[in-house]
Amino acid sequence: MNKITPLLLGAAGILLFATLMLVILPGWQMRTADAPPALEPYTVQQLSGREQYIANGCVYCHSQQPRATGQTFADLARGWGRASTSGDYAYDSPHLLGTMRTGPDLLNVGARLPSRDWHLTHLYQPRAIFDWSIMPSYPYMFEVKDKAGTDDVVVKLPEAYAPAEGKVVVARQEALDLVAYLLSLQRTYPVSESEAGMRDRGFDAVIDSGKQ
């Protein structure tokens, strides 16, 4: 190759072709779908909690995309929910699908673990609930006080993790927001066939091939 212009144009052209295939066409296909009627938009508090989820990098250990039963029964069996479809993320910006499961999938954590108090304790000190957990503790989302104020939400803690001398741990606003977001993660409504057709069914095909 001896010329700069064809080299650069060829390189750029190939990338634009890839952009058409990977970004524009799938986007065009999936945007034809409306948000499922049963899916509520996030409230202001849930959105603030979502900001906390992003700011603290929860996505690097928790996916939000349960797998289909054609691929594995494990996700459903663990209570992570049915296989998700593009409509489930209609209000998600930025997306938080994740690529890692150092911790469990969270797309239905609000349905699986619906207690605010449980989540507050777990965020303050995961090992207060599961001795095997390797999730970080988030003490900076909480405050240790001598006495709880009237509006304060006190975190329930076992003796081993409670602060000394009768002090209490109360949740800061960011912890309350984050829990509000976690509890909003429920995608338990059924999905239509056309919605389900828009997710990756490459694994289902192996099972269904006999029928076709």
Add this chain to the structure above:
Amino acid sequence: MMSTLGFLLAISFVVSLVALGVLIWAIVNKQISAGKKEASLIFLDGEAGTMDDPSSASAQAVQDAHRFDVERAGIDKPGARVVLVLSTVSIFFLIVGSIFGVIASLKLHMPDWLAEYAFTTFGRARTIHLNFVAYGWLSVAGIGVALWILPRIFRTPLRRPKMAYMGGALWALGVLCGGIAVGSGWSDGLEWLEFPWQIDVILALGGAMMAWSAVETAMHRDVHHIYVSGWYYLAGLIWFPILFFIANIPGLHLGVQQATMNWWFAHNVLGLWLTPLGVGTAYYLIPKIIGKPIYSYSVSLLGFWGLALFYSQVGIHHLIGGPVPTWVVTLSVVHSVMMFIPVIAVAVNQHVTVAQNMWAFKQSMALRFVWTGALMYTAASFQGSIEAVRSVNSITHFTHYTVGHAHLGAYAFVSVVLFGAFYYMMPHLTGKRWPWPKLISLHYWLTVVGFAIYFLTLTVGGFFQGMELLDPDVAFADITRNILPYLEGRSLGGTMMTLGHIILGIHFFALLLAKRPAEGSKV
């Protein structure tokens, strides 16, 4: 609609195959000339046939090999300052970035360590690590080496070095600000795109200024043919801005569509940005150090265009089994497997060249790094192609296996090639020899052993983690307990690698501070 999309999928694949067919036809019919003559362009008259590595050879051999230093020095000189500054900046980000990596790794098995500081919580430390090493180390070091090699293969001094210098400063400032933003909890939230787009504007501006300098140098070149390293560098410098711009347009992307964009971007950063920097550098240094042109130059055309055609469409293999249409997942899986073609093309060229000259591999520390990196490129690409196959991906997806694979590509390949480039380049750039050659060897072995531990623990641990995640009868508690020893092993390997970086850093600054040797023993 499904049949339409199936048709599109087939079209995309056929287009890629036809393009490759045309290319092979053109080479066979001598429409494009790419032979020994073009491949030997990296040598000045009389240079071919002698080994050239100031990091390892004896002073006499170095002197003999550099009878043409006057001409080389004239070409190297205008860009020397900017390349030196970029090298310094990149080593700073390498060390800080890997320290954050070690912090993140330790936190996975010591979750309450440093927990009271938000800045270093796992999710932020890990993200600072990724962005510092990808954008602060690999990108800056890669651009620095490219701005040094491009004038050499074009036989003309670097154009607009001041502009590149300013661009480098802006870029470094952007990466630093981005890291501080992420540490403070201000993130765009997409993997590989965490830096807030407001800060990305600074990066884009800096990157464009450096690319301008490279392209203008190419336009003023004093040779007819563009050597293969130049294709990779110039294409990379065009690809990255396109990727970065489209990915960062605020408000354009949403929901699952944003996820496909995210992985189109993130995998192309590896494939169309970091890989060209690494492959281009290896394509120059391997034959240059050995003193013989690469094995089969025309095959390198196949490697280059194959990479462009196939690598650009592999990104959605990160969403296999996810809420995205089947056809686009399949498209990426197919192209991932097709990556065997360009990777084998590069492997034939680079590995055969070294294998025929093993004496050089034994003698030259710089070549030892570069070839090790080139071998790991082959390994990482083969592994990646296999990992994209659905049945394998089912196990490895969502696990630490993927982290091991990512480091095989970004670290064992690109980083290690760049280490070799630094060891080769710095003596040329400064006119001084490395003060303690034994430290180069120590760095090499820390890298090899540290990375082997890192990679093997994550690969084995990640495989078991993946098998257990697919098994409904295994409790999540047990999966976590079982992965723990492997995570500890990773911290050990990562610490050794970081130690190697600190040694490189100390050695680098010692070289900068060393007195220039008296005339006669000049490098």
